[in-house]
Amino acid sequence: MPPATGNTQFTVTARSYDEVWTAAIRSVTRSLTIIDESKIAGRIRAKSNAGLMSGDDVVGVFISPAGRNASSYTIEVQNLMRSRGLISGPGPDWTRNIVASIKAELANMAPSGPVSVKDSLSPSEEILTMPAPDGPRPTGPIKSGELSAQVEQLARQSGCVPIGRAKLIAKTPGVETYQTSCQNSQQALFKCEMRQCRRLD
Structure with a gap:
């Protein structure tokens, strides 16, 4: 791995x-x-086409969390240098250029809607209850799960004040999906993998 000569990171929200x-x-x-x-690992490495008397710029782009939908992503762009001889002078600022280009690409895309229940579930998850649509909280018993309290705390941290318990709507060994009703009449989805929960929408 070449030594890093500079890096920049920024956060992206409301995107898949x-x-x-x-x-x-x-x-x-x-x-x-x-x-x-590697799309699964959230990693891209690329190089410039430098001449024989200059250095090769090697740029790394790293996306976290990788390979799955999340409420936000951290994108880090690293400018690496792999020497091929004499450096003829300062080259392009690839870090700044790539960051600006990624931001422009995202800005030109149509706004992304919230993550749907269908997209949040893996094929192996067993649906326990039908998710509720946005609107007033439905009446009747709520099926809570082992991680309902953790999900409710996470919901408050993300701006959703829960009404009642977080509802367990699907599960598979090691993975559970929850839904909470918020005071603003919206619904929030949470995925818990190995007891680590995150908001999806």
Whole structure:
């Protein structure tokens, strides 16, 4: 791995993972040649086409969390240098250029809607109760889960004041999906994997 000569990171919200990945790929391939990529790992590495008497700029783009939808993503762009001889002078600021390009790509995309219940569930998850639509909290007993209290706390931290218990709507070994009703009449979805919960919408 070449030594890092600079890095920049920023946060993206209200976008799906596919949108963030597409924006990163488009931005990198516009000026550089990809030498390694993994969508699952959220990693892109690319290099410039430098001459024999200059250095090769190697740029790394890293997206976290990788491979899944989340409420926000951290994108880090690293400018690496792999020497091939004498450096003829300062080259392009790839870090700044790639960051600006990713932001522009995302800004030009149509707004992304909230994560749907269908998209939040994996094929192996067993649906326990039908998710409630946005609106007043339905009457009747709520099926809470082992992690309902953790989900309710996370909901408050994300701006949703829960009405009643968080409802367990689907589960599979090691993974549970919850829904909470908020005071603003909206619904919030949460995915818990190995007891680690995150908001999806």
